[in-house]
Amino acid sequence: MSENMRSAGWRKASYSNSSGSCVEVGVSATSVLVRDTANRSGVTLALPGPAWLALLAAVRAF
Numbered sequence: 001m002s003e004n005m006r007s008a009g010w011r012k013a014s015y016s017n018s019s020g021s022c023v024e025v026g027v028s029a030t031s032v033l034v035r036d037t038a039n040r041s042g043v044t045l046a047l048p049g050p051a052w053l054a055l056l057a058a059v060r061a062f
Helices: 049-061
Strands: 023-027 032-036 044-047
Touching: 044 049
Parallel strands: none
Antiparallel strands: 023 032, 032 044
């Protein structure tokens, strides 16, 4: 795990459920990071700020 990911200040999504089906979001110097809470050492999605805002808008419109 890179230093950026360790210091990202991870926060669990507010819509998490008791089965652990949720994501965590962190912030690095250049990206918003998204990972699976149940598999924290797995793949992490790194989105530049504009892409993160577009994802949020799409999810909210759903």
